[in-house]
Amino acid sequence: MKLLIFVTEDAHADATVDALVGQGLRVTQLATTGGFLRRGNTTLLVGLEDNQVERTVGIVRQAAPGTLALTMDLERYERL
Numbered sequence: 001m002k003l004l005i006f007v008t009e010d011a012h013a014d015a016t017v018d019a020l021v022g023q024g025l026r027v028t029q030l031a032t033t034g035g036f037l038r039r040g041n042t043t044l045l046v047g048l049e050d051n052q053v054e055r056t057v058g059i060v061r062q063a064a065p066g067t068l069a070l071t072m073d074l075e076r077y078e079r080l
Contacts (some may be wrong), residue, residue, distance in 0.1 A: 001048070001050070001073070001074040001075075001076075002049070002052075002053055002071055002073060002074060003071070003072045003077075004044075004046040004048065004053065004056055004069060004070070004072075005043060005044070005045055005046075005069070005070040006043070006044040006064075006067050006068065006070075007032065007034070007041050007042075007044075007068040008041065008044065008066075008068075009039075009041060009066070010031075010040045010041060012064035012067065013029065013042035013044070015064065016042075016044065016060055016063040017029055018063075019060070019062070019063040020044070020046060020060070020063075025052075025056060027044050027046050028044070028045040028046075029042060029043075029044055030042065030043040030045070031043075047074060047077045053071060
């Protein structure tokens, strides 16, 4: 399992979430602030199987160029 963390500009957030959810992925959206000018960003958390990583990064790349993508291994992912 992997956790993908995407940090994108607020202006791209809705289109990115729509694109991910449209492909059957679950997304948690967080309002964040960062960068030199402390502009508003949106951080998206997506838990998925290892074999879905490249496809998911491709979806975000098309919806929101310039987005920061981080990939982390998950020991456990469970929907309660």
